[in-house]
Amino acid sequence: MHQKEWVELGLYLRSSAIGADQALWAGPTTLEGNSRFVCLDINGLLEADEKVLKAQTYNILSWAWNRIAEDRNERILFVSDETYLIVDPDYPQPLKFMRNTSKRIRKYEGGLMVITHNMVDFMDPAVKRFGQALMDNPVYKIIMGQGDHDIAALKSLMSLSEKEVETLLAGNRGEGLFVAGNRRIHASFEVSPFELEMFGKGGGR
Secondary structure, three states, rough: OOOHHHHHEEEEEEEHOOOHHHHHOOOOEEEEEEOOOOOOOOOOHHOOOOHHHHHHHHHHHHHHHHHHHHOOOOOOEEOOHHHHHOOOOOOOOHHHHHHHHHHHHHOEEEEEEEOOOOOHHHHHHOOOHHHHHHHOOEEEEEEEOOHHHHHHHHHHHHHHHHHHHHHHHHHHEEEEEEOOOOOEEEEEEEOHHHHHHOOOOOHHO
16 A cells, blocks of 8 residues: 555544544453343444444444354344334445344344334335345234334235234234234233333333
């Protein structure tokens, strides 16, 4: 490389090495995977600079997959809650990662659980091929109450019957559609006292 190219590269890396982003990049990682339960909380990143958010999301997902693939004999469950937060038509890589994980994780004695509020977020043309795979691949699906836009997306994906549409539009608390393979069941879920205590007071309860 010529001297000019080295200078330009140094300018790109400056903020990560000695500038505003050095707290994220210029030091050893503090992330450990030696616990039976690891929570990767990206809430603090959501308001970060777009470049930092994209880079850190990539790092976190790469770390997660390396942990999953570390031991093919270890049973592991990868859970993605509030998944709609990583659905971005301008940056489809996180959703592509989830799609790829859904196809590969069973080979590593693992399972994937994806939780989200709105299916319509996954149906943007820029990400639909990844989002649709997350609906097609699971052995089990639990679908709770949905709004009109999400129902339209689900009807095109799953050929819902009129009764199933009524169930989901009603949005009764604790009721939904349980899908296991080719079977679909109108299910009612009851939460035990110890589960309520474990969930805490989040969501205004």
